[in-house]
Amino acid sequence: MQISERVQWIQQQTQFGELSEAAVRAIAQQVREIRLPENHRLALEDTEPKALYILKSGRLERYRTRPDSMADTVSLLPGSVLYLKELLLETPAEHTVITLSDCEIWTVPRGAFRDLVAQFPELNRTVSRQLADEVTELSSQLVFEQERQAALRPYLVPKVRRGIVGASRYAVRLRQEIKKAAGDRRPVLIFGEPGLGKDNAAALIHFGSGDRKQPMIKLNGDMLQPSGADLFGRVNGKPGLLSWLGNGTLLINNVQDVPKALQPRLAELLETGTYRPVAREGDPEPEPRQSGARIIFTSERSLPELDRHVGHAIKVPPLRVRKADLETQVNYYISLYCSSRGLARPTLAPEALRRLQGYDFPGNLTELEGMVGRAIIQSSGAPVLTEEVFWATGSKTRRFRVNLLNAYPKLRQFLRSPWWPDRINYGFTVWFFPLVIAVLWLGPQTRDQNFALNFFWAWWWPLVLVGFPFVGRLWCAVCPFMIYGEISQKLSTRVLGRKLLPWSRPEAEKWGGWFLFGLFALILLWEELWHLGNTAYLSACLLLLITAGAVIFSFLFERRFWCRYLCPIGGMNGLFAKLSMIELRAQQGICSANCTTYQCYKGGPQKGEGQETGGCPIYSHPAQLQDNRDCVLCMTCLKACPHRSVELNLRPPGIELWTTHKPTRPEVCLLFLLAGAVVLHRLPTILTLLGFGDSDLLATLLQYDAAPLGPFALHAGLAAIALVLPGAIALLCHSLIERITPKPKPFIELAYGYLPLVLGCNLAHYLHLGLTEAGRIVPVTLATFGLSGAGMPVVVAHPAVIAFLQGVTLLSTLALSIFLTQKIARQPLQNLLPQHVGLGAIALLVWWSVVSQH
Numbered sequence: 140m141q142i143s144e145r146v147q148w149i150q151q152q153t154q155f156g157e158l159s160e161a162a163v164r165a166i167a168q169q170v171r172e173i174r175l176p177e178n179h180r181l182a183l184e185d186t187e188p189k190a191l192y193i194l195k196s197g198r199l200e201r202y203r204t205r206p207d208s209m210a211d212t213v214s215l216l217p218g219s220v221l222y223l224k225e226l227l228l229e230t231p232a233e234h235t236v237i238t239l240s241d242c243e244i245w246t247v248p249r250g251a252f253r254d255l256v257a258q259f260p261e262l263n264r265t266v267s268r269q270l271a272d273e274v275t276e277l278s279s280q281l282v283f284e285q286e287r288q289a290a291l292r293p294y295l296v297p298k299v300r301r302g303i304v305g306a307s308r309y310a311v312r313l314r315q316e317i318k319k320a321a322g323d324r325r326p327v328l329i330f331g332e333p334g335l336g337k338d339n340a341a342a343l344i345h346f347g348s349g350d351r352k353q354p355m356i357k358l359n360g361d362m363l364q365p366s367g368a369d370l371f372g373r374v375n376g377k378p379g380l381l382s383w384l385g386n387g388t389l390l391i392n393n394v395q396d397v398p399k400a401l402q403p404r405l406a407e408l409l410e411t412g413t414y415r416p417v418a419r420e421g422d423p424e425p426e427p428r429q430s431g432a433r434i435i436f437t438s439e440r441s442l443p444e445l446d447r448h449v450g451h452a453i454k455v456p457p458l459r460v461r462k463a464d465l466e467t468q469v470n471y472y473i474s475l476y477c478s479s480r481g482l483a484r485p486t487l488a489p490e491a492l493r494r495l496q497g498y499d500f501p502g503n504l505t506e507l508e509g510m511v512g513r514a515i516i517q518s519s520g521a522p523v524l525t526e527e528v529f530w531a532t533g534s535k536t537r538r539f540r541v542n543l544l545n546a547y548p549k550l551r552q553f554l555r556s557p558w559w560p561d562r563i564n565y566g567f568t569v570w571f572f573p574l575v576i577a578v579l580w581l582g583p584q585t586r587d588q589n590f591a592l593n594f595f596w597a598w599w600w601p602l603v604l605v606g607f608p609f610v611g612r613l614w615c616a617v618c619p620f621m622i623y624g625e626i627s628q629k630l631s632t633r634v635l636g637r638k639l640l641p642w643s644r645p646e647a648e649k650w651g652g653w654f655l656f657g658l659f660a661l662i663l664l665w666e667e668l669w670h671l672g673n674t675a676y677l678s679a680c681l682l683l684l685i686t687a688g689a690v691i692f693s694f695l696f697e698r699r700f701w702c703r704y705l706c707p708i709g710g711m712n713g714l715f716a717k718l719s720m721i722e723l724r725a726q727q728g729i730c731s732a733n734c735t736t737y738q739c740y741k742g743g744p745q746k747g748e749g750q751e752t753g754g755c756p757i758y759s760h761p762a763q764l765q766d767n768r769d770c771v772l773c774m775t776c777l778k779a780c781p782h783r784s785v786e787l788n789l790r791p792p793g794i795e796l797w798t799t800h801k802p803t804r805p806e807v808c809l810l811f812l813l814a815g816a817v818v819l820h821r822l823p824t825i826l827t828l829l830g831f832g833d834s835d836l837l838a839t840l841l842q843y844d845a846a847p848l849g850p851f852a853l854h855a856g857l858a859a860i861a862l863v864l865p866g867a868i869a870l871l872c873h874s875l876i877e878r879i880t881p882k883p884k885p886f887i888e889l890a891y892g893y894l895p896l897v898l899g900c901n902l903a904h905y906l907h908l909g910l911t912e913a914g915r916i917v918p919v920t921l922a923t924f925g926l927s928g929a930g931m932p933v934v935v936a937h938p939a940v941i942a943f944l945q946g947v948t949l950l951s952t953l954a955l956s957i958f959l960t961q962k963i964a965r966q967p968l969q970n971l972l973p974q975h976v977g978l979g980a981i982a983l984l985v986w987w988s989v990v991s992q993h
Contacts, residue, residue, distance in 0.1 A: 142167050145245075152218035153193060154265070162259040169255065170245040181221070181236040181244070188222035188232045190246040197242030201234040214239070226252055227263060287354075290383045294356035296390065299342045304471045305464025309456040313340070316453045321347035325450025326409050328394075330438040334503035335455040337437040338392055345388040350433060353387040356380060360396035367401050368417045374425050381414055386431040394436040394445070402444075409434060409448035458500040458507060462729070466492055468504070472511040473524075485518060491526040493783065497726030540788040543721070544777075554774045554787070555750070560616045569626075572619035579679035582923050586912060590920040592675045593912055595682075601909030604715075604902045608792055611719030612712045615771035620686045621702055624693030631694045639697035642758065651704030652805025659707040659809060660862065663816050667858045668851070702771060703757040710809055713768030715898055717800070717891075720792040723770045723777075725761035729784040739776035739785065749781030761785050765799040768806075796891050797962040807890040810897055811866030814981060817900040819861040821988035828987065865981050869893060872977030880970040884963065889974060892960030896978055899952025900985045903945040907989075910936035910944070945990045953982045 145167035150156045155163055170193070175181070182188050184203060199215040215221075215236075225232050226249065247255070256262050303314045320327050321344045329337045338357060345355045358380070363370060372379030381389065391397065397405065408414050413427035436445065446452055458465070469487055477484045491514075500506050514528040544551040553559060578591035586592045603614055615621070631637045662681065671677045685708065692701040702709050725739070736743055739761055742754030752775050755761075759769045761776045762784070777785040818825070873886045883889075912919075914935045918928020936944075956978050964971055 145170060148195075149193070153220050154223075155220070157265060158259070158261055162255075162261055165255055165259065166247060169247045169251045171248070173244050173246060175238050175242050175244060177238055177240050179238045179242075181238065182232050184233060184235045185231050188225050188249070190248050191223060191226055191252045192221040192236075193245040193247075194219045194221070195243040195245055197244075198239040199236055199242065200239050201236050203234050227256065287383045287385075290378075290380065291354055291356055291387075294358060294380065296338075296342050296345070296355040296357050299346050300336070300339050301471075301475075302343070303340075304468050305461060306467070307461050307463040309461045310464050313453070313455060316451070317343050318347065320344045320451040320453065323450065324348075324350070324433045326434040326436070326448060327451040327453065328436045328438065328442065328445055328449040329453045329455060330441050331455030332457045332503055333439055334500075334505035335457065336504050337455055338390060340453065340455060341388075341390045341435045341437060344435065345390075345433070348433075350386060350388060354384060355388040355390060356384060357390040357392055360391055360393045363391075363397055363401055365398040365400040366417050367404050370401075371404065371414045372416045374416045374418045374422065376416075379414075379416065381408075381430050381432055382428075384432045386433075388433045388435060390435045390437070392437050393439065395438045395440060395442060406444075406448060409445075458503045459727070462496050462727075465496055465507075468507060469495065469511055472508050473515065476512050476515055482515070483520070483522075485515065485522050485524050488523050488525045491524055491529055493726070493729055494526040494529055496729040497784075499727075539794070540786075540790050542786045542788055544785075544787050550787075551777075555778050559774055563617055564622045568617055568619050569622055572622075576679050576682060578923060579675040579682075582675060584673075584675040586673050587915070587919060588922040589675045590916060590923045592673075592678055593916060593919045595678055596672050597908040597912040598916070601902070601905040601913070603712075604898065604905060607712070607715035607898060608718050609720060611716035611721060611767050611772065612709075612770065613772050615702060615709055615712055616773045618702075618708070620682075620689040620706065620708075621693070621699055623686055624689035624699070624701060627690040628693045628697075640695055641697060642700055642703075647700070647704045652710070652803055652809070654705050655707045655710040656805050656809045656812065658705075659710065660812055662707060663812070663819055663862065664855065664858055667819050667822065668854060698754075698758060699756040699771075703769075709771075710806075711813060714806060714809055714813070714894070716767040716770075717796055718793040718895060718898060719767050720790060722764075722767055722788050722790050722795075723761060723772060723774075724764055724786050724788060725776070725780070725784045726786065727762045729782050730762040734780075734782060734784070738779040738781070742779070747781030748783075750778040752779040754779070766795055766801070793895070793959060796894070796959060797965075800891070802887045802891060804887060807887055808866070810890060810894060811869060812862060814865035814893065814897045814900060815862035817904050817985055818864055818988070819858055820904055821985075822857060822861050824988050825861075864984075865893075865897075868977050868980055869974075872973040875973035876971065879973070880966065883970070884966070889960060889964060889971075892956055892963055892974060893978065893981070895952045895955035895959060896949075896982060899948045899955075900981070900989075902952075903948045903985060903989050906945050906948065907941055910941050942990050946986065949982050949986055949990065953978055 142164065146160065146163050149163050149167060150160075155166060158166075172195070175197075181192060181199070194215055194217050196217050199219065199221075200212060201215055201221075202212040213234075221236055222232055224230075303310050303317070317340060327341070327344060329340050331337055341357075342355065345351065358370070368377075368379065370379050370381055372382050391405075394405075404414065408430060411427070412430055414430055415425050415427050418425050436442075436449070438445075441452070441454070458468075461468075466487065469492070473484055473487070476482070495507075495510075502509075510529055514524050517528040518524055544554075575591045575594070578589060579595075582591065583589045584592075586596060606613065628639065632639060665671060665677075665681070669677055671681060685706070688705065689701045692705060693699070736746065737760070738746060738749055738752065738754070740755050740758070742752050745751045755775055756773060757769065757771060761770075761780075764770055777787075869890060870886065873883075873889065876883050876889075915933050918931040918933065921928040921931065957975050960971055960974055960978070961968065968975075
């Protein structure tokens, strides 16, 4: 290239165009042309440049490395002059320059360039003007930055407070979602319960992204102006925060609290990336302005209206499902607290960890952090944090509970021993039950001469009814029906080599309740029409039929399918067990944090202090129990658990009925069937009170099996009416509730308010047998074997005492039913008056037929 061509190119393409032609010609004469390949380093920062470089063709990249961030990189195009300032001021190079493609570069050696500067002082003046322009620009940028910092300072998020602690699948997934969101600039919605540090998760996204050097501000949704002036600014007025923020990150905390008038503007910002400043009323709508900010929202719930606008929706899991991370999280907070105050770090006792794992943490991480701080202060420098220094308000589902296993260690020891229930079942019940059947079948056939019949009707029924409010479904743990069911199961698997069938749960849940209801109804009709209560062999047949059901279904199906779904006695026990003052439950936190084998549910070998078991016989996991109906108190789970998670709690009686209870139609039908059973048992008395005492009808009905077909059908019809009468009264009363109450509870829910009264009615009926015939057990036992019982001790209550106890039972259970109805319905008393009247009507009917006859 000729010198004149070089001069022309330099004047047109470089910053030397302002120099005199003589100076430019002198530079052109000193130029040396070189060609460099791609990815060749031209010069290194912080070293003296060897020459002045002018890029003729190709592409260069200039960058300055920074220890705390990514390199400051600039691409250079032809005409760029490199290291002019450094050569004039004799300073090291500020940038490293490399080639991005094959380049042609003109160089002026360092010595030759200094000679040119001495010959042409205007070169210095050019650089001085350049430096002055840079200083002016920097001053302007500094003023802007100061104003920007002043505007953003109240809202700045300076750094990340903490990372995501833990190795559970929830923590791993949350870290992955945060990392994915940090990889782009799409809007993010982070939602979850209060106290989870959702704003900290947003900070992790920002400071983990390429925008980490940009500012991040946090605004609370309820503090934003409805007009949006603070966020978007005003036309010809004060700029908004979005204008100052530039390419930074905007975090709107609790976006569900944003004023409704502002929500369409936020939707526009998300959808188009533009916003409009607020104009005065009457002024034309301003033109939209482009925003470079990244938007992150946090919310306490999922917001479907925002889902279509955001690129990432991240749910932060609550602490109660991350109990596996609890130990790590507590130790992390202990380290933070002690490091910030220069304290020695204590360790966490295993008992304290179990206590924390048994708590649900409604305040999540915020509550846990505060709890750890209080515990360290309360421990007064102790080397170990024990369970006594951790305290919190219990959750609603855990209030008013006392764990009897902790209060009475001997009780835990007994329930975990072979005595409960195996030695009782196989050492006593397994041979006593056949003896009872034999006595019923072969002995005298009336209650006053057969001790087995006396025991069944005068002892077992009153005692088991009295026991329901205290020990719930405890009888099922020692029930003889299922003992022989288990024996048939062992025969099926070990001797015959059969594989037991699994449960078909959907069908069993759908039809099992109706099966046991129908079976119980047939039993009651059989009892009334054939006088089972005073006929020993028929009572034996009843017991054998129930045992046969348990044996057959145990022979076919695994575990206690009969007990869970089909047993009529088990159905009654499960219903009344809801009123019990004890419950078996497990600490969900300990189960989710420590348990991986589910031995209490599935069974398995010995592990730690957990014994080898076959698992829960009715397939109920103690951590998921919500209803006493689903637990037979066999304590298999207590024996199997190696983590001491299982609890036997003392609780307010029947509390599940107004907290966690789920009603079912078959259970409601069984409830009123049991109420009708009392009316059925008192049918002769009711007919007498109605004026049929001297009629042939009553005499015919009392002949039972000797009655001809016509009277038998009449008796069966009257018995069916007696069974459905209490249910009909309840339905009639509920229809009145639906007329006077705007939003009544469904009948299937309110029906459980009758449960205490139904128990009281049955107990009032059987109290007479228990307080009269039960006390004659000694002479009746002697009479069973043909001996005279004359002169033997007899304990019989006075009729007035019996009437008093029956009356107290009815009145107290009536009051409890009214209380329970109010708790279930949560409505004013006047709205439920029809049901209270129905309760009173049933109580009065039983009082009239039971108590008034003494």
